Amino acid sequence: MKYIQLMDCTMRDGGWVNEFSFGTEGMRDILQTVEDAGVEFVELGYLDQVKGFFHEGSMYKNLSALSESFSGVERREGTTRLVMIDYGKFDVEKLSKLGQDEDRVIDGIRLCFHKKDTKEALELGKKILDRGYKLFVQPMVASRYSDDDVKALIEDAEKTVPGFSAIYVVDSFGVMDVKNIVERLLLMDELLDPGIMLGLHTHNNLNLCIEHAKAAVELTRGICSAVQVERGLHRDRRLIIDATLQGLGKGAGNLVIEDIASYLNENEGKNYAVDKLKELSGRRIEPMRDLYSWGYGPEYEMSSRYFVTPTYARVFFQECSKSLQELETFLSSIPENKKDSFDRKYVEEYLRKM
Secondary structure, eight states, X not given: OTTEEEEEOTTTTTHHHHTTOOOHHHHHHHHHHHHHTTOSEEEEEEEOTTTOBSSSSSEESSHHHHHHHHTTOOOOTTOEEEEEXXXXXXXXXXXXXXXXXXXXXXXXXXXXXXXXXXHHHHHHHHHHHHTTOEEEEEESOGGGOOHHHHHHHHHHHHHHSTTOOXXXXXXTTSOOOHHHHHHHHHHHHHHSOTTSEEEEEOBOTTSOHHHHHHHHHHHTTTOOSSSOOSOOSOTTOOEEEEEBGGGOOSTTOBOBHHHHHHHHHHHHOOOOOHHHHHXXXXXXXXXXXXXXXXXXXXXXXXXXXXXXXXXXXXXXXXISOOOHHHHHHHHHHOOHHHHSSOOHHHHHHHHHHO
């Protein structure tokens, strides 16, 4: 069971729902309670020098803002704290060496990038490692990678950032079915050194997050009830599964951490304090439902069908109050170079022409 671990991404991926405005007290509560519940990895948010906050939010202007937000929060033994950097949005040169931070709040960096930026991003990863941080490699939009692309990515990573801690299957747009997920995990497992952790980050556009997670867990036992497989993951491979409180996340949201923690307790001998997670959700996440919406819906299923970021579906269908038929017409018209990153001006121009 030690080879299956959870990462809570509430303050990072969930931040897209509430504009990262969790408040310092809320952020500290989330961190402390999630760690107390036995979750092994916690992602504290983003470092973003342009959009980041100095106070009260989980998108940080700099390391000082991050450190101040969590200074003095007692660390549970055996937990790892991370923050994400989206390639091009934070100057890695501003990272002090690990140990020079006031409180050593974080242990590592999740470096997120699109396929076109792979080589440049990995060069930044080298600087992150040089500063003493663990490096988690987060190639976005896994559906854009062919098997040959995956092999090239891993070769580049092993050459450029030897010693990186983990690499992820990131289904950014929630378009992958269980078979896709299983095949990608097995391919990466075959190519990677057993010492590298393998991560899974999914979105719930197809209402399959929990099925993805269950299939990945079964692979650690060499089976998969949903898809016939000839082998499972390497017996020494550590698997990290990302999730958020109540599935809080952009669009259709993420895997619900309360659900996957319960599943692992019942089926894999884990001992997560699910009651603590549920109580935390009641305090911090449930009140958001009066202000924000997230979770599985037809608009997000449609966005996955057209391989586009779900923000287009949310803005066009919810903010602009267009019909599902109008949404489908719009989504089918988005050019390839606009699909991966939301462009509000493109939406506004389209609406003017309607």
